Amino acid sequence: MQNRYLEYFNESPSLFIKFKSNSNKIEYITNNVTTLLDYTLDEVLDSSFSFENIIHKGDYKVIKKELEELNSSNEIELSPYRVLTKNSNYIWVKEIRKKFYDNKTNENHICSYISNITKEINLKKNLFYTNKIIKTVYDNSVHLIALLKPNGTLIKANKTALEFINKDEKEIINKKFWDTNWWDESQKQIIKKDIKKASKGNLVHSEKKVFDEYYIELTIKPVYDENRVIYLVCEGKDITQAKKKEKRINHYNEIINKQLISITNKEGVIKECSDAFCELTGYDKNELVGKKHNILKHSNNSDEKYKDLWETITLNKTWKGKLKNKTKDGRAFWVENIITPNCDENGNIESYTAIYNNITRNKKIKEKLITDELTNIYNRRYFNKIFKKYYKRFQKYDENFVLMIIDIDYFKQYNDNYGHLKGDEVLKDVAQTLKLNLRKCDYVFRIGGEEFAILISINKHNVSKIIANKLKEAIYNLNITHEFSFYKRLTISIGVKQVNKKPLLKNKIEIFNDADKALYKAKQNGRNRVFTFLDT
Incomplete structure (x- = not known):
């Protein structure tokens, strides 16, 4: 029987010790x-081993006083304390010590029952800190927090919530959450359904x-x-x-969407554009986003203008100018x-913002x-303006230019014999052929x-005569x-003046x-001719 008890104690999670x-x-x-x-049995039974030496010094001061109470009682449960294992790890233990006597008066030995309660201590410690953290979060949360019973009765509210509604906790406790003065009547039934x-x-x-x-973002969690x-x-x-x-x-978006605005990445691919811009171009937003602005490019725009545009904005400068575009239809x-270039915090260009002013009406008037x-080409008024500009550039920058004066041969006879309507058609044909x-x-x-x-x-030099002859042949x-x-057949005569001589006294x-x-001179020499005026 004694062996069976020993077998039980040896396999028990509690350690049994008999002290001298x-x-x-x-x-x-x-x-x-x-x-x-x-430790092995031999190590702890060695005469040099003392159980006192493996007890944490701070804890031993407490339990030493408690052990003194054994003088007046036969059994004591010590406060939990730490002991150092052979592998240098502290574990928490719970110990009950008892006195045993050979007879009623003579003390013989002390027995101890020790259990490892490290897990329980750690759980308590974690629970303590968890509760402390939860309380800290609850009390100091920037969010409004209220605890309710499942039926919607208010049990508790945190400081932030109480300050927000300007109430003491006792004023709202035991009230239904929906039946409070911070909700209007239309929301009370909705809150009730949410609860x-x-x-x-x-x-x-x-x-x-x-x-x-x-406004609050409200979450109700079960x-x-x-x-x-x-x-x-x-x-x-x-x-x-x-x-x-x-x-x-x-x-602001409503205002922006009424303006003509587009935003591209640094490669010129459209990332965003306003509703007004879509309306102007005739494209839906999803048709523009991901595309480049060249889908709007009109063939009348010169490549030099676009080259200047890109050279300007890639140098982190703002470009201003007028462009002719075309709608989807x-x-x-x-x-x-x-x-305008848009830069990141390091000054690197990451996108471009384009703001447009629709000047189509003004342009059409101009x-x-x-x-x-009749012919849909430039008129005499515009000729005077452009001729003046060419002349000034020649004077200031020495930029050579050519002036050609062209006359339709025997046009009066054409008009008189074929009629004015036919004459108008001829004027249109000549004008467009010259332009093309x-x-x-x-x-x-x-x-x-x-x-x-x-x-x-x-x-x-002399290129002007080649161009003039090309035009003459095109009409012919x-x-x-x-x-x-x-x-x-219909022919034209051309007089050419090449302005490339300085100093120009004319x-x-x-x-x-x-x-x-x-x-x-061209007419005098038989018409359907090109004649160049040479300075002498």
């Missing part, structure tokens, strides 16, 4: 000392208006005890400023454009003022009845019948007269 009378020397100890303290839903185990999340002027909801935690986040900011942003529109109504056979940067004007003028920037190749002309009138004299 009035000492910390161990007389007997169960085998499980190795499991609990990592009912949460009490069934659902997480309820919504935005609510409080006191008719504040708390379970096994499978039963025992509490509801209401957490409210004050989003009043965020809502006001959102309203301001929406207001091909209609032309004009914009005054300001493109174009009407400078356009010949020139560069985009060159100008062609109708300056009189059947008289046209051309201005060309040119540097190479239209093969328009003119039985009352020497050539039996003024604009003299230059024009020189080109006109050259035209006269």
Whole structure:
């Protein structure tokens, strides 16, 4: 029987120790000392081993006083204390010590029962700190927190919530959460439904208006005890400023969307654009985003203008200019454009913002003022302006140019015999043919009845005559019948004045007269000719 008891003690989680009378020397100890303290039986039964030496010094001061009480009692449960294992780890233990006598008066030995309670101590410690953290979070949370019964009765509210509603806790305890003065009547029934839903185990999340002027983001969370909801935690986040900011942003977005604005990445791919910009271009936003602005590019724009644009903005400078664009259905529109680079905190360009001013109406009015109504090319008024600009550039920068004066041969006879309607058609055909056979940067004007003028920037000598002959041949190749002309078809005569000699003593009138004299010579020499005026 005794062996069976010993077997039980050796396998027990509790350590049994028998101390020598009035000492910390161990007389007997169960085998499980190795499991609990990592020591072997021989090590702890050695005369040099003292149990006192493995007790934490701070804890020993406490239990030493408690052990003195054994003098007046036969059994004592010591306060939990730490002992150092052979592997240098402290574990918490609980100990009960008892006195045993050989007879009623003579003390013989002391026995101890020691259990490892490290897990329990750590759990208590963790629970303590967890509760402390929860209390700290609860008391100091920036959010509004209230604890409810599943039926919606208020049990508790944190400091932030009470300050927000300007109430003492005792004023709201035991009230129904929906039956309080911070909700308006329209919301009370909604809150009641939310509480009912949460009490069934659902997480309820919504935005609510409080006191008719504040906004909160309200979350109602169920708390379970096994499978039963025992509490509801209401957490409210004050989003009043965020809502006001959102309203301001929406207001600004409405304003922005009424403006003509687009934003691109640094490669020129559209990232965002306003509603007004979409309306102007005729494209939906999803048709523009991800595309480059060249889908709007009109063929009349020069490549030099776009080159200047990109050279400017890639140097982190603002570009300003006017561009002709086309809508989705091909209609032309004009914009005054300001493109501004957007940089990151290191000054590196990351995107561009383009702001547009629709100047199509003004441009159309201006174009009407400078356009010949019949032929749809530039008129005499615009010729005077551009001729003046060419002349000034020549004087200031030595930029050479060519003036050509063109006349349709025997046009009066064509008009008289084929009629004015046919004559108008011929004027249109000649005007468009001249325009198509020139560069985009060159100008062609109708300056009189059947008289046209051309201005060309040119540097190479004699190139002007080649261009003039090309134009003459283009009209000839239209093969328009003119039985009352020497050539039996429509022809033109061209007078050329190349302005490339300095110092130039002539003024604009003299230059024009020189080109006109050259035209006269071309007509005098049989028409359908090019004649160049040479300075002598």
